[in-house]
Amino acid sequence: MKRIVVASxxxxxxxxxxxxxxxxxxxxxxxxxxPWSVAKYLQGxxxxxxxxxxxxxTMKRLLVGxxxxxxxxxxxxxxxxxxxxxxxxxxALALGLQTLxxxxxxxxxxxxxxxxxxxxxxxVVMGTVWSVIIATxxxxxxxxxxxARAARTMGSQGLHLWTRVMLPASLPFLVSGMKQGWAFxxxxxxAAEIYVTILTGFGLGQLLHYGRELQAMxxxxxxxxxxxxxxxxxxxxxxxxxxxxxxxRWGTNAE
Numbered sequence: 001m002k003r004i005v006v007a008s009x010x011x012x013x014x015x016x017x018x019x020x021x022x023x024x025x026x027x028x029x030x031x032x033x034x035p036w037s038v039a040k041y042l043q044g045x046x047x048x049x050x051x052x053x054x055x056x057x058t059m060k061r062l063l064v065g066x067x068x069x070x071x072x073x074x075x076x077x078x079x080x081x082x083x084x085x086x087x088x089x090x091x092a093l094a095l096g097l098q099t100l101x102x103x104x105x106x107x108x109x110x111x112x113x114x115x116x117x118x119x120x121x122x123x124v125v126m127g128t129v130w131s132v133i134i135a136t137x138x139x140x141x142x143x144x145x146x147x148a149r150a151a152r153t154m155g156s157q158g159l160h161l162w163t164r165v166m167l168p169a170s171l172p173f174l175v176s177g178m179k180q181g182w183a184f185x186x187x188x189x190x191a192a193e194i195y196v197t198i199l200t201g202f203g204l205g206q207l208l209h210y211g212r213e214l215q216a217m218x219x220x221x222x223x224x225x226x227x228x229x230x231x232x233x234x235x236x237x238x239x240x241x242x243x244x245x246x247x248x249r250w251g252t253n254a255e
Contacts, residue, residue: 033218041218058203065124066185073129077136098130102188106195120192127188132181139173172246179239186231
């Protein structure tokens, strides 16, 4: 309860500072709108369906790209951890490409796929898969070797060893990798939606882009607020409870 009160007071103080700064007359309301202007825009966009449609389009793209990234990244990460040669090849490639900003994939996506949903999907997958490989590889490598030796002693080997011993033992770290992959997928999609203009659906990134084009800062800040809110809710609802449970169940938490 104390944490909730402190967090509420903190955000109320931020809103107060924002309101005072926007009403001081130092900046034009066009360039620095008040919280109430942004709230009014969000209310209007919510009522006319613009915001709901943008969130739906963005989440659909995100979930499809993220799922593909997981399907590629999780097996490759486990495979990479099983061999030093793969660690020096796939692992090194993943480490290098993971440092590449997501927006760098956009020109390549446009040249290969044009102004299509495929370009969006490509950027999201590229933003997801490398971080998932690295996190999964790291998680599998931190499993105590005694687990594998004990399982082999009892006759477990091959696919059975990986699915019944190594995979369950690395679950806390896999969830951390999935969480990291989600964050990178979210950032990648925002970069793609800002720079790739397609007519099959306008997401939150496009709302942000067109707000800039129209010099509607209330729309820009409103879209940014929704992006932050959805990202925070995804972490709090989808990943944090699961992560805490697995670390507690496996005894890997620091507490």
